[in-house]
Amino acid sequence: MTPRTPVQHHRNAIMMFVGMMLVALNLRPALTSVGPILKTIGDNLPLSSVGQGVLTTLPVLLLGLAAPIAPRAARRLGMERSVLLVLIILGLAIVARPYLGVSGLFLGTAVAGGCIGIISVLLPGIVKRDFPESASLMTGIYTATLCAGAAIAAGSTEPLRMFFNGSWQPALAIWAIPAVVAVLVWWFQLGGKYVPTELPAAEKSLFKDKLAWQIALFMGLQSSLAYTVFGWLPTILQDRGVEPVQAGLALSVSIMVQVPAAIAAPWIASKMRDQRFMITLVMLATAMGLGGSIYAPIESAWLWVAVLGLGQGGSFSIALTLLAVRARDAQTAARLSGMAQSLGYTMAAIGPLLMGILHEQFDSWNVAGGVLGLIALGALIAGLGAGRRRYVLDQ
Template sequence: MTGKTSRQQSRNAIMMFLGMMLVALNLRPALTSVGPVLKTIGDSLSLSSVGQGVLTTLPVLLLGLAAPIAPRAARKLGMERAVLAALIILGVALAARPYLGVSGLFLGTAVAGGCIGVMSVLLPGIVKRDFPESASLMTGIYTAALCTGAAVAAGATEPLRLAFGNAWHPALAFWAIPVVIAAVVWWLQLDGKQVPKAPRAPKKSLFKDTLAWQIAFYMGLQSSLAYTIFGWLPTILQDRGIDAVNAGLALSVSILMQVPSAIAAPWIASHMRDQRAMVVLVMLAILIGIGGSIYAPIEGVWLWVVLLGLGQGGAFSIALTLLAIRARDAETAARLSGMAQSVGYTMAALGPLFVGILHEKFDSWNVAGGFLGLIAIGAIIAGLGAGRRRYVLDQ
């Protein structure tokens, strides 16, 4: 009996791990698949730079606005079933959005962002609950899977458009397929088990905690840079003379470079006194990468996108790590995750929108580059506060 129970536990752990990795792979393609074909979509639907900026902003905004829904859904359905519901809705939104006109494209993109926002809040709690002895390792692997999914979508969407006879509609709808696969595997791993309900949040609010706000601002500002790059880097590079396929490939390479730094940065930081030095290092890499991509000779673009990716992978994984290590217990970590992602992603949504507005007004990327530099400096300031060895809700 003991052997059978042990085998069942091992099977459950393997299925949960596989399900989580498949879910993580689907947390960014809805966003990164748009950038490589953004100019084509804009020409097809007569969208201005501002309209294109809104399209890249919507899913990020919904990441933040939908985050508070996650704990309510978890209390009602259980965390696993809430993730399954979000996957199903995400798949429908991705399949339908290219074929419903301008309003359908915007609505589907917004719904996709909301679903991703719910799952992004719930998955870290599942990691801490089901893999308590290896939460840091699982977070790194989960982040690497997320970055891989983002990179594949960024690099493959434009070739898919060409393969589908220059049609961007099926190229975007294609990304519903891996969502369906993830939903099936996630459903199978539930296996009829009773799903524990999330506890009700205590009355003490994180919104009155200075450290929590510093973490939220760091999460938001580094995310603002990330989603601006997801949405606009291919267009920037095309405007600088690179063809559409190579512009999408550059974004894909940049995102792929996030994988090693996403795993390495938290591990290296764990051997330091705190995370402040690592915050400065990864944000400087982002700052140099963005500057090189916009202002430096275009022949060196591959160096800049590699540096940009290394910085962004480290910045994002450090942000996720802070959600865990700045809380004294798993319940507080889950609450901090919800608060920081709600505030942070809502703030992050302004980045792609303002970049679109600045490009429209000045018909150049130079001013937009300066704006992104200011965001990076703000992230360093917030990260220096968040990186100190302290805990939220400590008096």
């Protein structure tokens, strides 16, 4: 095969960047579009608090359960072709799930979560391979794009429901449109001369590596907080007297605030000796934001959702950055991504379900708030281990 010229390499890098950003834009709307209209869905189907908790937990669980599929798909199809195929399935799941009854809603949500889990595993390996000298910055940018997609869906779904004369089905299905756009661009990219890199079979297991486990625990615990917020923050605020549209907007604002934090946190951390100080900072902000949203006077809710956004944007971006910077090559980064996200998201699924159970049991968010504080503490402890400047498989 003829080697690529510098111009071709530059063009391919630009195409990959654009493609990654469009893919990242699709990695949260299927999840964050549900929370703002969760009460409406529950009233129409209907669903109990536990049922609503299962609905918010299911995609997070599938994020973890589907993650091991990613390395196998990459070895068979290549990373880019795997992303394209999964994007198509994601779009179909989003557009179909509101119209197939209760079982279809749960099944479509599960499939969407699985698709997002597979793509999320593949992206860090692509970043490590194509942008090795700027992995932290690139991770921050695509994390910010991911947060932007989450925020747009969270803030727009309830107004869209009102626009569609109170119908929640088209308000959910409309989020298949960004997936269609990403599929078209990704398809065009694969039609060029770019040849995907396949991953060779792994030899040494990451499951015996202490650092890999610390990264997985940090990923899982901070994700548990994130998906609890995605699924329950609008309901928490509504229970405290906030109007539904304002509650959805509050979630949107919180996620939008994540955008600058997602870019800044890994970039600032890359200038330091390691990531431990920044991990401490973002986890403290996350805990304060959660506590303020649940316990502080409701008049100050906008302040606390903003603080929460700063903490969660930074913690998620750093968690993804660790997948790249704690590995010495793209293959190891992809394997670490698969392990950390598989274990992490399976663990994270407990959070939203537990919040639903605690709320139904105590008819209050006070106990749930204390549990969220303990999860944040666990994430901080795991993050201090994962944030040390070391590499997996070096021991």
